[in-house]
Structure formats: C-alpha cells, structure tokens
Amino acid sequence: MIPRLFVAEHLQKGARFQADERAAHYLLNVLRRGSGDPLLLFNGSDGEYRGRIAEAQKRRLVLEAMDLVREQEAEPDLWLCFAPLKKDAVDFLVEKGTELGVSRFQPVLTAHTASNRINQSRLTAVATEAAEQSERLTTPEVLEPVSLEALRTGWSNDRHLLVCAETGDAKPIAEALNGLTSDVSSPHRFAVLVGPEGGFQDDELDRLRKLPFVTAVGLGPRILRAETAALAALSAFQAILGDGAKRPPRSAGAGS
Amino acid sequence: MIPRLFVAEHLQKGARFQADERAAHYLLNVLRRGSGDPLLLFNGSDGEYRGRIAEAQKRRLVLEAMDLVREQEAEPDLWLCFAPLKKDAVDFLVEKGTELGVSRFQPVLTAHTASNRINQSRLTAVATEAAEQSERLTTPEVLEPVSLEALRTGWSNDRHLLVCAETGDAKPIAEALNGLTSDVSSPHRFAVLVGPEGGFQDDELDRLRKLPFVTAVGLGPRILRAETAALAALSAFQAILGDGAKRPPRSAGAGS
Numbered sequence A, B: 001m002i003p004r005l006f007v008a009e010h011l012q013k014g015a016r017f018q019a020d021e022r023a024a025h026y027l028l029n030v031l032r033r034g035s036g037d038p039l040l041l042f043n044g045s046d047g048e049y050r051g052r053i054a055e056a057q058k059r060r061l062v063l064e065a066m067d068l069v070r071e072q073e074a075e076p077d078l079w080l081c082f083a084p085l086k087k088d089a090v091d092f093l094v095e096k097g098t099e100l101g102v103s104r105f106q107p108v109l110t111a112h113t114a115s116n117r118i119n120q121s122r123l124t125a126v127a128t129e130a131a132e133q134s135e136r137l138t139t140p141e142v143l144e145p146v147s148l149e150a151l152r153t154g155w156s157n158d159r160h161l162l163v164c165a166e167t168g169d170a171k172p173i174a175e176a177l178n179g180l181t182s183d184v185s186s187p188h189r190f191a192v193l194v195g196p197e198g199g200f201q202d203d204e205l206d207r208l209r210k211l212p213f214v215t216a217v218g219l220g221p222r223i224l225r226a227e228t229a230a231l232a233a234l235s236a237f238q239a240i241l242g243d244g245a246k247r248p249p250r251s252a253g254a255g256s
Helices: A021-030 A087-099 A120-133 A148-153 A173-182 A202-209 A226-240 B021-030 B087-099 B120-133 B148-153 B173-182 B202-209 B226-240
Strands: A004-006 A016-018 A038-042 A048-057 A060-070 A078-082 A104-109 A159-164 A189-194 A214-218 B004-006 B016-018 B038-042 B048-057 B060-070 B078-082 B104-109 B159-164 B189-194 B214-218
Touching (some): A004 A021, A004 A120, A078 A087, A078 A226, A087 B226, A159 A226, A173 A226, A189 A226, B038 B060, B087 B120, B159 B202, B189 B226, B202 B214
Parallel strands (some): A078 A104, B004 B038
Antiparallel strands (some): B038 B048, B048 B060
C-alpha cells in the first residue's frame, strides 16, 4: 500500500518540502515508513504526484514530488448542510459524505438542534483522511455553524437546495433529481440539507419550501437517522445527477 | 416518545404476554417506564398495535396489545450480501442497511475477506433496534456466513444481484437500475453484493459477471469503503427501483 497524502504545498516535479505534523505522525509512527519510501501526493489544485520520503529524521521529514500521475480535474460542487449531531454520528457523516463527494460541510443550527458546537478541526481531519483514502483530488471544507435563518437569507439563488423532509409535501428524490436534469435553466450547483434528530419544526420546513431554490424531497417510508438521510440523499444525487457514471482512476482491473 | 418494540408474540386486540429480557431491560432500566405506560408493538406479520405495559414487577413485565394502528404491508425483499468487516463498520452497515430497507443480511467469505466470523446475535440485536426506530413493520434476518462459491451456486435465478465493482467493466448504477425497470421480464427481487476492504479478486469479479442474474455496477470515481459502497448502492436502489416514492406512515406534518 502506497500512502496517499494531502499536503498544503505547491506540487511540481522535484518540489521538496517538510511534512506537517499530521503527515509525519502518520508516515513515521503509524505506517513506520522511512527514507526513500514511495508516496502519492495531492494538494487540491496541482493533480496527483508520485513522490517519496526524501529525508526522514526525528524532527525533520522531507517529502519530494516526482512525477505527475493524475491531472487535476473538476470534482462535484456539492454542499451538505446538516444540524450538529453526536460525535460518532457527525464523524461518520463527514467521513462518508467525503467519500460521496461533498465539497463543503455546512453545520446549521435549527430549532431542534441539540448542540450548537462542532469540532471544526477534528472534522477537517476526518474529511482530509477520507479524501486521501477515497482518492479524491480535493479535500472538502468544514465551515463554522450558521443559523438556519442565516443560511436561508445568505443563500445564492443559483445553487439548488434539496431539503430532506420526513413530514409534509415532498417529491420522491429520484423524481426530483430527474426533473432537475431535464430543466436546462437549472443551476448546476447543488446542496443537500438534513434536519437534526427530531426533525425540522413544521414552520421551518414551510418557510424552506417557499424558497425558489428549494425542493423538498422524500427518501421513502422509513424514518431515517439524520446521518442516514444525508448519505441516502447524497448517494441518490451522485447516481442520478452527479458523477456516478465515472469510474475510479485506477479501475481497469485484471493486472492493472 | 412512545417506545416502539419488536416482539415475537402473536398480536391481536387484548393479547397479553411477558416481555423478553431485551424489552424488559429497555423499558424498565433504560427508559424507566412502568405499569400503564403506552407502547407501540409489531412482530413482522400482524401490523402495528398501540399497547401498554399491563404489569411491571421486578421479574415479570407483561405487555398488552390494544388497537391495530397500522395494517401489515409488504416491505422490500432486498438482500445485502457483504464480506465481514471490523466491528464498528459491520454494526454500522447493519444499522444503516436496516434503515434503508434490507430484508436479509448475508455475510459472504471472499478471497480477501479479513475475518470469517460475525457475531450473529449482536448483529440481529442491532438490526432489531434499527427496525424499531425506523418504523419498519418487519425486522431483517442476519444469516451465517457462506463462501462466495456457495452463494453463487445456491443462488435462485429470479433474484437479480447488483455487484458493486470498483475495477473492470461496470454499468453506472442509475443506468443499471433504470434498465431493470424497463425490462418487464426482470425479476422483482434484488440483492446487492459488496466486496471486502481490498476488493474482490479479479477472477471473483470475472466469474460473477458471467452469471445471468448479475449486473456489475459502478458507484462513481471515488474509492468507497465497503460499508459506504453498500449504503450508496442501497440508497440508489430504493430511490430508483424501490419504495423511495412512499412516505413515512405518520408524515402528514403540521399538527398530525
């Protein structure tokens, strides 16, 4: 297994730089790699490079980028807006959401939201690790929480918002997504919003439904936990409107 | 919150029976309920009943079914076949799979499967609890592991198997599912198969692809963990071919 690392540095053939603490800990202590060992490196903008550990000393780990192996390419512009959840559930949501192509995690405080805090740096680390493992070329950003009110009033009209609604009127998600593809004037940027455990308040949902960029969507007859609803909506989105038809970069199979 | 419980007993108006240990622990110790407190009861075949705690003593907890509140109805016949995973991942898979409507969990041993054991009783408890919370009228079954060879040779031709394939030829999952709807001769029973961490061996995938009931499906360009792939495939299935257009039983909203 060749370790795949997100780095903050500019990448080009021959670029050398010191690894940050997270990378150093992972390579030296977790994987026990040393000088000369191969790496894959990406930074969200310069594509993916084959690289290596150029120097490994106790207090100095230098990495080197060698050859470009994947050009940078566009990745989905897909936001997930969610109410803060318990630690396990939110870690899970960010890990799986990253695998499913979320570009931005936006915590949202609603009437029934249990907590108004998230650990932004822990969630960013979870997202970065999931991006490394899922072979993304970007890492998602994890934002500070905002109120539902602020989210609504600050929203840009050209991003369509799919609101997962367990009560009241809602379109089946496949129907909603298929409808959006056939509408040539529709924006090409999307977001999914899921409520907290306990759901939205009825008036929160009513107000959301009236917004021109919102479609309230249903996810079937079962009551889903917030994190499950988010992943179900993201999965349906990627399958129907997103990049579900693309294949993994090294997917040729048999012997490749 | 009215506790919702799966019970093994026959349910009809006035039926009384002793709660099993799991239910007794949950009602008395976790929720601290007592005599007269309301319940919702289901058993997988008689619909859902409003009920109550008829007697609560230290060693004897008697439950009573009162009125039928939901008729039994058909739920998806959808299997999830998966290679055993680490404890957290497999618990998660069974919980989320239950929420997404899986009727049977079938562990499968493949060439790269790390472990050949699962804890069937723990996973059954996870599935039961998720069924209670997601307002299903049935609980899924969790089977003993079988080899991939045994799964293949014992398969019934009238159940279509969607094999999640990260390498080699695969149809985008939405295209595969839309193709199956339009084929009137297609069976109406389905299963999803995901490989272990590390994936299937190429020859395992090649052999699966040749089977008449198999469609190899792709889930987009990112490398997904086994449990994420399973949930993404199940979510796309329910949205496109499954019961994604149904609404939750108590979903009328505002004041209902």
